[in-house]
Amino acid sequence: MRARIIYNPTSGKEVIKKKLVEILNILERAGYETSAFATTPEENSAKNEACRAAKAGFDLIVAAGGDGTINEVVNGIAPLKNRPKMAIIPAGTTNDYARALKIPRDNVVKAAEVILKRQTILMDIGKADETYFINIGAAGHLTELTYEVPSQLKSVFGYLAYLVKGAEMLPRVKPINMRLVYDDGEFVGKASMFFLGLTNSIGGFEQIAPDAQLDDGKFSLIIVKTANIVEILHLVALMLNGGKHIKDPRVIYTKTTKLYAEPLDKGVNMMINLDGEYGGDAPMAFTNLHKHIEMYADLDAIPNKAVKGEIEMYKAKTAFVKEVEDLTDSDLDGDGKINEREIK
Numbered sequence: 001m002r003a004r005i006i007y008n009p010t011s012g013k014e015v016i017k018k019k020l021v022e023i024l025n026i027l028e029r030a031g032y033e034t035s036a037f038a039t040t041p042e043e044n045s046a047k048n049e050a051c052r053a054a055k056a057g058f059d060l061i062v063a064a065g066g067d068g069t070i071n072e073v074v075n076g077i078a079p080l081k082n083r084p085k086m087a088i089i090p091a092g093t094t095n096d097y098a099r100a101l102k103i104p105r106d107n108v109v110k111a112a113e114v115i116l117k118r119q120t121i122l123m124d125i126g127k128a129d130e131t132y133f134i135n136i137g138a139a140g141h142l143t144e145l146t147y148e149v150p151s152q153l154k155s156v157f158g159y160l161a162y163l164v165k166g167a168e169m170l171p172r173v174k175p176i177n178m179r180l181v182y183d184d185g186e187f188v189g190k191a192s193m194f195f196l197g198l199t200n201s202i203g204g205f206e207q208i209a210p211d212a213q214l215d216d217g218k219f220s221l222i223i224v225k226t227a228n229i230v231e232i233l234h235l236v237a238l239m240l241n242g243g244k245h246i247k248d249p250r251v252i253y254t255k256t257t258k259l260y261a262e263p264l265d266k267g268v269n270m271m272i273n274l275d276g277e278y279g280g281d282a283p284m285a286f287t288n289l290h291k292h293i294e295m296y297a298d299l300d301a302i303p304n305k306a307v308k309g310e311i312e313m314y315k316a317k318t319a320f321v322k323e324v325e326d327l328t329d330s331d332l333d334g335d336g337k338i339n340e341r342e343i344k
Contacts, residue, residue, distance in 0.1 A: 001060065003032035004053040005089075006046050006073055008039050008065030012091030012108070016064045019108050023064070023089065026112040032060055039069065050076025054084050062115075064089035064108070070097055071134060071275045074125060078132040078292065087115050087296035096135050100199035100214065102301035119299040121307065122291035123214055124198055126274075128284055133274040135201070137286050139261060140176060140193025140224070140270075175227040177264040178282075182221055182256035188264070192227040196220070196259060196286055200306065210243030216308035217290035221259060223252040259286040 005023065007016045016023070020036060027034040037053075039045040050061055050073040061084050063073035070088050077083045089111045090098035101121075104110040126133045175190035197209040197220040209220035226232060231250060238245040246253035262283035263270040270282040 001032050002058045003027050003034040003060040003062060004049075004058045005034060005036040005062040005064055006039065006049050006053075006069070007036060007062075007089070008046070008069045008091070011065040011069065016089065016091050016108055022109050023062075023112045026109070027060075027062070027115065030115045030118070039065070039072075044072065046072035047076040050074075051080070054080050054082070058084050060085045060087060060115075062087045062089060062112075065091055067096060067135070067275055068277060071132075071277070074134050074293065075132045078125060078127075078289070083293060085120060085294045085296065087112075096199065096201040099201040100135075100306075101295060101297035103298060114298050115296050117296075117298065117300075119297060120294050121214060121297045121299065121302075123293050123295045124217060125289050125292045126196065126198055126219065127287045127289055128272060128274055128279055131274060131279055132289075133198075133279070135198050135275050136273065137196040137219075137259075137279070138194060138273040139178075139282060140191065175225075176268060176270055178270060179260075179262050179264055180221075180223060181260040182254065183258065184254055184256065187223055187252060189225070190227070191223050191225050192232070193224045194261065195222040197222070198288075208239060208243075210246065212306070213308045214302075214306055215291055216255075217288055218255040218257055219259065219286070219288050221252070221254050221256050222246070224250065225252070226250045257288045257290075260284075261286070 005020075005027070007020070009017045017038075024034050024036065037049045039049070046063070046065075046069050050063075053061055054077045061073060061077065063070040063086065070090075073086065077086070088098055088101070088103060089108050090103060090105045091108055095105045098105050098111070103114050123134075126137055128137050175192050177190050178187075178194075180187040180191075180194060195208065197212055199214060200209050200212040200220075209222065212220045224232070224235065226235070235245045235248060235250065238248060245251055260283070261270070261272075272279045272282055272284050
């Protein structure tokens with residue numbers, strides 16, 4: 001089997017670059033003949049390499065870097081009919097996707113070692129028009145703070161940078177007159193923001209979509225109708241207190257396989273945030289692609305409630321694959337089939 005590491009050489013104080021030899025050794029132990037590609041400042045560097053490697057028949061692509069690098073790799077392979085497995089080695093600021101998959105976020109070597117467990121899960125991803133995303137699709141003035149936090153500030157202060165910038169932006173939050181069409185209904189009116197979540201970890205917070213599942217084929221949709229500063233702070237407090245905001249009348253919370261979003265007032269732009277980056281302006285259609293990419297994860301650490309499919313089924317499958325991969329020539333008959341003793 002062949003693997004290709006696509007890594008951002010500047011992420012996380014160049015930690016991946018420093019530990020690359022150790023990571024390569026781990027992948028070799030996992031049975032992958034491995035090569036590496038360092039991304040460049042060229043636009044879509046990681047995306048283009050991921051697409052090339054997938055078409056060249058690589059069995060695994062490892063995205064090593066921040067959420068932006070992971071998003072690019074997904075965009076490189078998601079449109080393809082034959083998609084390789086994916087693994088991630090986080091080295092960014094928030095690392096929401098790694099948090100959801102229970103992959104260590106403070107040690108790139110430990111993160112790579114998750115691959116040795118040979119545990120994978122078929123993950124849902126989102127599609128917004130022709131762009132793919134792995135964690136969130138959102139719009140509204142408060143969601144725009146991710147664009148305004150300088151990358152150097154994010155690297156040094158992490159979540160604190162987001163919190164400080166968010167507090168600074170609260171007085172500027174105004175509702176947008178919008179139309180949102182989803183599975184169970186339609187919202188027409190003013191809202192300060194909406195979120196489409198694929199995991200329970202958004203911006204480092206794990207209670208925004210507390211009952212999100214990784215493979216149920218549905219987004220967690222949150223519509224915040226109020227733009228009042230005091231009320232928004234109250235909703236934040238409810239969120240931090242066990243995700244109680246989802247039952248508040250100022251919030252619409254539902255599950256949906258799709259969403260259509262558009263602003264209703266002429267001359268008003270509604271910028272779409274995809275995985276923390278600007279993804280274009282509404283109107284935009286969002287679709288959940290059910291179980292679209294097979295990802296390495298630490299299934300032993302993921303709560304059963306976060307997976308719709310029986311997590312024990314995933315574990316049994318990967319355990320069987322491990323046993324087959326570990327078979328030696330002595331376990332096979334002359335024609336290459338598993339002999340009767342091994343089946344028993």
